[in-house]
Amino acid sequence: MITMKIEDVYIWDINARWLGVTPYQLMENAGASVARVIEEKFGKNLKIAVFCGTGNNGGDGFVAARHLSYENDVTVFLIGEEVKIRSEEAKLNWNILKNLDFVKIKVLKDSSQIRELDLSEFDIIVDALLGAGTRGKPREPIKSAIEKINEYSGKVKIVSIDLPSGYPSEIRVKADFAVTFQWDKEEFKDFKRIIAKIGYPKELKYLVGPAHVKFAYKRKGEHKGQNGKLLIIGGSENYYGAPVLAASAAKHLVDLVFLLLPQNAARRVNDPDLIVREVDGLNFTPEHIKSALELVEKVDAIVIGPGIGVREETKEFVKGIIERVEKPIVVDADGLKIIAEFKDILKGKEIVLTPHAGEFKLLFGEKVPEDLVEKGKVVMRRAKEIGATILLKGKYDVISDGKVWLYNKTGNRGMTTGGTGDVLAGTVGAFLALGNKALKAAAAGAFLVGFAGDLVMEEKGEAFTARDVAEKIPIALKKIIEF
Template sequence: MISSSQMRALEINSEVFGVSTLQLMENAGRSVVEEIEKIMSVDDAKAVIFVGHGGKGGDGLVVARHLSDMGASVEVVTLGEIKHKDAIANFNAIEDMDYSIKLTKFDYNMKSLTADILVDAMLGTGVKGIIREPFASAISLFNSSKGFKVSIDVPSGIDPDSGDVLGDHVRPDLVVTFHDVKPGLLKHDFKVVVKKIGIPKEATVYVGPGDLLVNVKPREMRSRKGAGGRVLVVGGSATFSGAPALSALASLRTGADLVYVASPERTAEAISSYSPDLIALKLTGRNFNEANLKELENWIEKVNAVVFGPGLGLAEETLKATRPFVEMVMKMGKPLVLDADGLKIMKGSRLARNVVITPHPGEFKIFFGEDPREKERDRIQQVIEKAKECNCVVLLKGYMDVISNGESFKINKTGNPGMTAGGTGDTLTGIVATFLAQGIDPFMSAGLGAMVNGLAGTLAYKELGPHLTASDVISRIPKVLNDPINSFKEKIYKRVIIS
């Protein structure tokens, strides 16, 4: 099954991998005609296509063209202005076909029609809420008309994800849906055929801009402080102060409204001097220790996600306090990104489904007791197995980033040679934490974090070459988030051959 948002992400990803949405629309419409042909002869048949203003309407316009080309008498009934860019291209083509295709604007006074073929191309997977006019009346007219009725993708008036009826709905003899079954179809007794329309496997396997656009929602005008998420970064030690600061700054640049950095007292003072945007919390002691657990409990309660590990160090008192802290965060149900020294200390642990660990190959060996496998396909399978073993999301960093929750996997192939600079892993951690704080699924948060970090690094690399720093990556995160499609097109491809 595939949800409407997942399908939209695949369509966008397909475009950046070279298969345009116009091509997908053409394939979709042609596949509908193929299914109609299996049932009846279309030569000399009369067909009426009810066309909405979105992408589904565009599919219907393709159906109209192909039926006409095959000898059918075709009438297209439009329900308002065509708005989808690819549908407009098909509508413009049909406008010039006035000899073979009749264009009619929907009229409330229309009586029931009689045709051999009636095609529902009115409302698609983007439909929300109760059906309004003129669609409500058009659905009624469609149902009362006589002929073999076909719905494209999902019958108009049915929520594609929940199956809820949004007022009245089309009652088709056949539903031709694309790529995979929509969950809402399973709630009804429709005859459904699934057709592949040319979405490349890469659109599913690789993290792409479509995943970002459908998961990261635009900020509403009436948003209040905290709408972008609150993040707590716990890290730093008597020796290290930069790592937690980089995670926190990356989190802010990704869209978190409030980021707290909790570090040992002297370290917190250093962190607060880096930027006035950071809220530094001073913890008792020179290194993270058991006394800090009580100090942090209320702060954990306040935030939406926690980062633990950057610059933490491996002092004896830190080793004793780490497991109780991680268990406290998990018991409180907060999403957690476990990184760097934090995951080294927690090696071999079984964690929780809302925990993301971000090991590089050396940390992967420490945590799981084995090196990452060399062959790409073997490495993917290994990460799936290990994610299931530790009951968490694993983001294995490397030439090919592999992300898995133990069931599904994603690959990130953005990045460049300059990303070997120290601190770029800390920026990744902060990005992932913000997506978690915004309520995005941990598996998707990890994949999006890897892609955004890689694209931001590539924008820096194109300007600076291999002389970039983690701060250069952070400064370019907003550009990636504001324009993920063009940022993705700018990337330096990792030529990943999965064999």
């Protein structure tokens, strides 16, 4: 059983929808599982009261009531107004109940009506008043319903759906147990739970989906610079395009992108969206460490490596930077070849390495297995060993921080085109600059870039460029946020 935070539950919810699992299916399974647990524990031919709120916890109650009504005598108490039933799936299940003659329905809006209730005829009370959407202490009329149910504690069996309504407030239903769904939630510590599966596929433990991007794209402020500042260090006598591509992706996601390049490379950049800084000479050398660190002071995260070359003096430079920088870092391309020799300097830093299979082999002397699960395990073992997050690029990207592993399957064959790796490095860097932990930044970056690539392919077929992918990032992001 895995233990999750409620935020993770919402991630599952959105990613399940991405896989085509509808909220209707989940609600049906949730309500049905509650009915099944009740019948297994207490038998049939019982008088059952189901107390429902107007949120989706109440929706689960409507479904449970229908399932239970086949063999039991069921009364549904809706606490609140019918018009306040919020979601489409809860409305649908409420409307079904209204068609039924064998389920009794009572709508109670006023606390006084609730206080007058006599529930002594019932064998079981099902509590579906409030669930994971609870904010603050229970308010009327829910509060009176909780108090009414608690009058029967010890006399009537009380089963809560998902959690005892009111929780975590002290004003909560005194349930015999709760039927909680699929994941055991970290926040739920002090009540008895039975965990029921509701049809979330196993993929959700591992698969990166749009929710990872939604939650990682956190914009904090209205002022320039509050929404991330990224520095990209790269380029050499031979290359200037790679760091520029990384920047051209990142600039859509953060407020400011600084580019630090050797002189000749810097003078070829012509993009007014970027803040270009240069160091003397054709390549980075240890003499440039000081001026690079001054720039690091101004930003939230850095990307190092694209097009930087592997000359001896450049290796010294890259090592010197990684050793000294305490901010989150993405190491890509030539940077990976360089740190293959100094992997021990990564420990304890918020750092993402973005190798493809060849670079992975170079880094760890190990071939990447074909099988996804095996691959996940290998990447996780290596991430743990070096104390950094690894994003292994491939048909399916595999990501691990050494504690868990994830995979991403957006992207397509067209993305073998040169430069998409730079776009990815810049995008992951941007998510780090927005304040995400390495694993979350890597996951969000992999999904977003692959999805942008998929949108480009729909438009142009497979013959596209990395720049096309970088330019598609805003549209890809918009579609994900609206999903």
